[in-house]
Amino acid sequence: MAQGTLEVLLVSAKGLENTDYLSGTDAYAVLICRTQEKKSSVASGDGSNPEWNETFLFTISDGITELKIKMMDKDTFTQDDFIGEATIPLHSVFEEESIPPIAYNVIKDEQYRGHVRVGLKFIPQRGRDREFCLEENFGGWKQSSMD
Numbered sequence: 001m002a003q004g005t006l007e008v009l010l011v012s013a014k015g016l017e018n019t020d021y022l023s024g025t026d027a028y029a030v031l032i033c034r035t036q037e038k039k040s041s042v043a044s045g046d047g048s049n050p051e052w053n054e055t056f057l058f059t060i061s062d063g064i065t066e067l068k069i070k071m072m073d074k075d076t077f078t079q080d081d082f083i084g085e086a087t088i089p090l091h092s093v094f095e096e097e098s099i100p101p102i103a104y105n106v107i108k109d110e111q112y113r114g115h116v117r118v119g120l121k122f123i124p125q126r127g128r129d130r131e132f133c134l135e136e137n138f139g140g141w142k143q144s145s146m147d
Contacts (some may be wrong), residue, residue, distance in 0.1 A: 002094040004035065004124040006058040008067065009041055011101045012051040015114035019081035020071045022111040025050075026074040027083065029116065033067050042074045048114065060122070066090055071106050084113035093120040099139055 018025050024047040029040040036058050037141055045052030058067075067090060071083040084106035093099050101119035105112055 002060055002090075002122070002124065003062065004060050004066070004122060006060050006067070006090070006093070007121040007123065009055045009060065009101060009119035009121075010052045010054050010056065010069075011117040011119060012053075013071060013106070013114055013116040014049050014060070014103075016048045016050070016071060016083050016106065017108070017113045018048055019054070019083060024048075025083070028072050028074055029071060030070040031056055031058075031067065033060070034064050034071065044074075060090075064090065067120075069104070069118065071113070071116065082108065084108035086116050086118075087119070088118065090120070090122075092093075093122045094124075097122050 008031060010031070013027060016025055016027055026042050026044045027046065027050040028042045029052070031038045031040070038056040040052050040054050043052060067088045069086045069088065071085065073081040075081060075082055085108065086104040086106050088104055099120045101117045103115040103117050106114045106116055
């Protein structure tokens with residue numbers, strides 16, 4: 001199975017639901033890959049169409065199949081509001097190793113709440129390719145048997 005590093009480029013979002021009735025949405029994203037969690041900056045004042053252009057790195061091990069992106073609205077005096085969530089299957093990026101930024105639907109309560117643009121890059125962990133040279137040990141000295 002896939003092992004390596006997943007590079008996630010969080011580009012922007014469009015059409016996010018405005019959860020604040022008196023002010024605009026101050027959106028941020030929480031990216032979750034199994035037990036690893038990363039948080040973007042808050043796109044203050046960008047309302048329903050925030051832009052980030054931020055990169056996040058995740059360590060990929062066997063069994064990781066998806067990336068979740070929770071879209072949140074930062075609130076000052078109350079708990080942050082949950083806007084919706086995008087679930088991104090990772091099998092394509094494991095095969096292709098690079099997927100340019102595309103839009104993924106943000107869903108809440110089975111309803112479309114906008115989309116988030118994300119680019120993905122997978123850097124596989126390569127096995128250490130070593131050329132083996134037969135060596136013999138002579139009292140602490142090594143002598144190659146390939147003479």
